[in-house]
Amino acid sequence: MSDSSAVQQRIQALTERLHHLNHQYYQLDISEVSDQEFDQLLAELQQLETEYPDLALPNSPTRRVGGTITKQFPTAAHRFPMLSLGNTYSEDDLREFDERVQRGLEGAPYSYVCELKIDGVAMSLRYEHGELTQGVTRGDGTRGDVVTANVRTIRTLPLALRAGLDRPEDFEVRGEVFMPLPVFDELNAEREQNGEPLLANPRNAASGTLKLQNSTLVAARKLRFYAYSLLTPGRHFPSHSAALEALTRYGLPVSDTWRRCANIAEVLDFVHQWAKQRFELPVATDGIVIKVDDLRQQDQLGYTAKSPRWAIAYKYPAEAARTRLNEVIYNVGRTGAVTPVAMLTPVPLAGTVVKRATLHNANQIELLDLRLGDMVYVEKGGEIIPKITGVDLSARSAEAIPIEYPTVCPACSTALVRPEGEAHFRCPNERGCPPQLKARLEHYVSRKALNIDGLGAETVGRFFDLGLVNTPADIYDLPARRTELVTLERMGQKSIDNLLAGIEASKQVTFPRVLFGLGIRYVGETVAQKLAAHYRTIDALMAASAEEMAAVPEVGGVIAVAAAHWFRQPENIEIIERLRQAGVQLAVTGEAPVPASDRLAGLTFVISGVFEQHSRDELQQLIISNGGKITGSISKKLSYLVAGDNMGPAKREKALGFKVPIVSETELMALLPAPVEAAAEGPLDAPEPVVNTGSQGQLFG
């Protein structure tokens, strides 16, 4: 490229594309392209800017970290900027990095520390006098989102540290917040069951989780943390390795996979060793981070605008394979969502044989312009479910058949619908579509719902195929049909006894699990618990309007509309009546919780914004336990608007318009009876804080 206006255009195009991808990635947790493709675009831009420094744009993505703050949390400035890392996919580049280090240190001896690069979200933690006081995301590198309440839910993270002779009084720990693979798999399985879109990879899942406003939900997601650096204003340690050892002594979780390497040859050995072994870890990794060990030498080498000169990330190329797309089949899920699945000629990839790949939804087929018979690239990078990332167009035959997305349900031929704003087509035939009915039965008997012994997904599926059961209510008619069951193949007396005992026992399963088991769209375990706790009986729940339900903590408008609609369908009302006849639990048993006081009886509250001392959930609980009510919208009947930081101006105006008093968190607390527990906890500055040993020094020990 010699013509400078062509170069200028390319720089412009790359800059815009990279800004867009950064926005998608950091703000929306969406990866439109693989990391490797992103890094190639960035490297191309870097190269052009080096050759034509005059043409570089002032806000180039090569010069600053890609993220920003989210505007949903209070923000805090970083004491030490949180930078990115230079990265490479080539071993030659690692040798060049080593040569640059050698030159920079002018012949002095040096060594490295190698660490696994865990694919999660960077986090800065502040410990003062041994206590965790703040957690801040990287944000734009200068300021980040304060997500302390969410970080505090990470169970292996000590809230108070072991006393240590050399422990600084005020220091910062940096590390990676991540979602372990088993947790990620479980979360996606649950989302699939609830008819929600799947999360692409554990990094996106961790990042999305940290952005949740409700830390109770964050706690349920079981995030983890590994520390990889310790920063103090003064120089506390001679080397990075000494700092890692100190972190371990203080009780912080440090992955014990790091090694000191005497030279670049040992670094390359480490890189090779983990190329395959990393797949055995219960955590997603995308490379190795190599750091000069001596901290004085780090200072000597310094920083570029975006990253340290004393460190580099080696990234493993995403494992990809090329194979043929033979067929696309369409699965119909419990909620009617139609998911295309690509059937491939089996091909080995990253330790397994891949035969199918997800196509997520219709958009993706269009985006890739897929044809049957195409040679496609399949990747299994951070993603657990393999996905098709591209088409080898040079290998496309003239006969390749364009994929026509079905317009009717592959199972029941009902015309598909695609609700606005949704990625999935849906079969609306809730009552008659066989795979939906079958999946609802499987859901009803599943472990987290009614957990019926002797009636697993397979058996209930078989019963469905035989016409023995159609809805959950039919399960309770099975005992009366014992003679019929005996005639079935593979159904001995013993397994029938077992089955009938399981059905009987399921009548003791608590109401929240029954509610979850009904398989109402969006009503997952947590929502079912909240609804059951709030309404206590199915009759009260069925009588509630969508608007009322939406005001229950954690039940948003979308969920409420779906649930209210479900309870209005005659066939569902009939199912519930039959379950009631059978003796299934349709109410919370035991006493209603005793309110802490009735101070707030007759008052209604709207809570909005971010709070300092309590999570929003805690405030809701406090109000409810003192007799108050939470509602969703501001009207002239509202008693108080409880306002935190970052509350939208529209809410404030509306409240002012209706003359609804606006109170702060502190003012709300003043309305409540004084807490009694503070005195019982003993002096606040107890000499030896509680030690949380976590599982430091071990991967998932």
Ligand SMILES: NC(=O)c1ccc[n+]([C@@H]2O[C@H](COP(=O)([O-])OP(=O)(O)OC[C@H]3O[C@@H](n4cnc5c(N)ncnc54)[C@H](O)[C@@H]3O)[C@@H](O)[C@H]2O)c1
């Ligand atoms: N696919 C896309 O659309 C897209 C878009 C934007 C960014 N990205 C990816 O994100 C990268 C940029 O992200 P980045 O700036 O966070 O850089 P990076 O992910 O390449 O490296 C820096 C990060 O590594 C993490 N890390 C993990 N283990 C570490 C350890 N032991 N020591 C130090 N850091 C460790 C930290 O979170 C740190 O912030 C790009 O190179 C690209 O791969 C992808």
Ligand SMILES: [Zn+2]
């Ligand atoms: Zn159908």
